[in-house]
Amino acid sequence: MERHTGSATAPHARLLVVDDDADMLRLLSLRLRAAGYQVATAASAEAAMAQLEIERPQLVLSDVRLPGRDGLALFDHIRARHPALPVILLTAHGTIPDAVEATSRGVFSYLTKPYDAKELLDKIAQALALAAPAPSAAQADQAWRAEIISRSARMADLLAEAWMVAQSDASVLLRGDSGSGKELLARAIHRASRRARQPFIAVNCGAIPEALLESELFGHVKGAFTDAVTSHRGLFQAADGGTLLLDEIGDMPPALQVKLLRVLQERAVRPVGSSQSHPVDVRIVSATHRDLEAAMAAGQFREDLYYRLNVVSLTLPPLAERREDIPLLANHFLHKLAAKYERRLSGFAPEALKALVAAPWPGNVRQLYNVVEQVCALATTPLVPLALVQRALRVPSVQVLTYAEAKQRFEREYLVGLLKLTDGNVADAARLADRNRTEFYRLLQKHELTPGHFQAEAAAGLSPPSDAGK
Structure with a gap:
């Protein structure tokens, strides 16, 4: 077999191949590995979704x-969660109309079976050349994003x-909760752009009084x-050739929004x-x-300015939605701050790290940094204990359950819900649960639930006591 080198832009690219035909899956895998690609396989859409999470x-x-779920449903799942990930569909003659429709929705391409091997490899190479590079191989030099510590798939x-986005000059709107790292992402975009050697300047539009912000x-x-005893160059001129971050743009006064729009249209400042x-x-x-859309609806933000700024929109997830990053960030901050405070700190006790992972983090990464800074300042032992983390958090942690504990809790709450719904009628509750009465009684005994308590509740119109049946 002739060896194909794959895309020159993505050597050793990782591909996910999905097919329920074991022979076809094996043939595709062999062909693609021979072409120099890394290949993962899945026999169903559900298995593919699980692979994507890993x-x-x-x-x-x-x-x-x-x-x-069919391949089109898998594509919809990928499009919602990984919009930059290209998808190629293999289709039999009867599903060509569906595949054609899918290309209008964003599928990169489709091939009919039996497919031509060279055409398949060419399509893959084209897709990889246009697609976002894999995070692990986006660039041999990862310095552009060095400040962003993460292992989260999102x-x-x-x-x-x-x-x-950094490879273009398109205006970017960064969305995300306070403390989620929007300025760090803006700096990363600047460092990855052709403007990297020019200035990066950030200004908080909500922190400067309106009278001073224009100047x-x-x-x-x-x-x-x-x-004005001397002339003063504004930040637009100071950032000439580089990048200007307008932080908290939603707080910019309406009068200044008009002047900003003029600058963006004319590419000149007065x-x-x-x-x-x-x-x-x-x-x-x-x-x-x-929410700038709500601000526009309320007349607080100009629609024409919104579309000038929102050429590309990127949304940072809150820290609570990427908890796998918390241990990584906490230890990174700990080592950084330990050097600052000249403390010999080696890490967090397991219970302390568990508490950090479980905390709600309304202040996101900024709050995590502040918590770690506090424990660094107060720690007296090399391993940061749970008590110190709890003190710094000052909020009750979300309880982290083992799988067995979570299963038991769900099962008990499910049974309680059924008994409430049926006023303690075991036959009706068992039928709703699709279990025979004997098995259902065993479940009630396991969780020490007494149906009579729920019959009494129905008669009295009261809620059962929290320890009902115990």
Whole structure:
């Protein structure tokens, strides 16, 4: 067999191949591995979804006809969670109309069976050349995103998209809760762009009074107002050739929104008090934790400015939705801050780390940093104990259950719900649970639940006591 080198832009790219035909799956795997690709396989859409949670490939190759969910449903799942991940569908003649429709929805391409081997390899190479690079291979040099510590699949997808966006000059709107790392992502985009050697300047539009913000952004000439004793270059001119981050753009006053829109349209700034405009070449990244669509509906944010800023939108997930990053971040911050405070700290006690992972984190990564800084300042032993973490958190932790404990809790709550629904009628509850009465009674005994308590509740119109049946 002639060896194909795959995409020159993605050597050793990882592919996920999905087909319920074991022979076809084996043939495709052999052919693709011979072409230099790493191949993972799945025999169903459900198995493919599980694979995607473990490790994100650079391309998915799937049959349309699969048991359970079909290949189109798998594509919809991928599109919702991994929008930059290319998908190629293999289809029999009868499903060509579905495949054609899927391409209009974002499927990269489709091939009919029996497929041509060279055409398949060419399609894969084309898709990989256009797709976001895999997070682990986005760039041999990962310095552009070095400040962003993560092993989360969601963050990996986000960073892959950020790398793609950085290669253009498109304006980017970063969304996410306060403390989720929007400025770090903006810096990463700047470092990955052709503007990396030019200035990166950030300004918080909500932290500067309106009277000063115009001068801060656009500059002023001497004598423009009472305190203007000298001329001042604004941040747009200071960032010329580079990137300007407009943080908390949703808090910008309406009058300044008009002036900002003019600067973006004309690519020139006019300092306060000046009659001359100065051309500027600045890439705009804006960030907000506000709902700008709601702000537009309320007349608080200009629609024309919104579309200027929101050419590409990236959303950072809150820390609570990427808990696998918490141990990584906590230990990274611990070692960094231990050096700052000159403390010999080796890590967190297992119970302390468990408490960090379980905490709600309304303040996101910024709050985690503050918590770790506090324990670093107060720690007296090399291993940070649970008590110190609990003190720093100052909020009750979410209880982390073992699988057996979670299963037991769910089972008991499910049984209680059935008994409430049926007013303690075991026959009706067993029927709803699709279990025979003998088995259902065993479950009630296991959880020490007495049906009579729920009959009494129905008669009295009261809730059962929390320890009912115990």
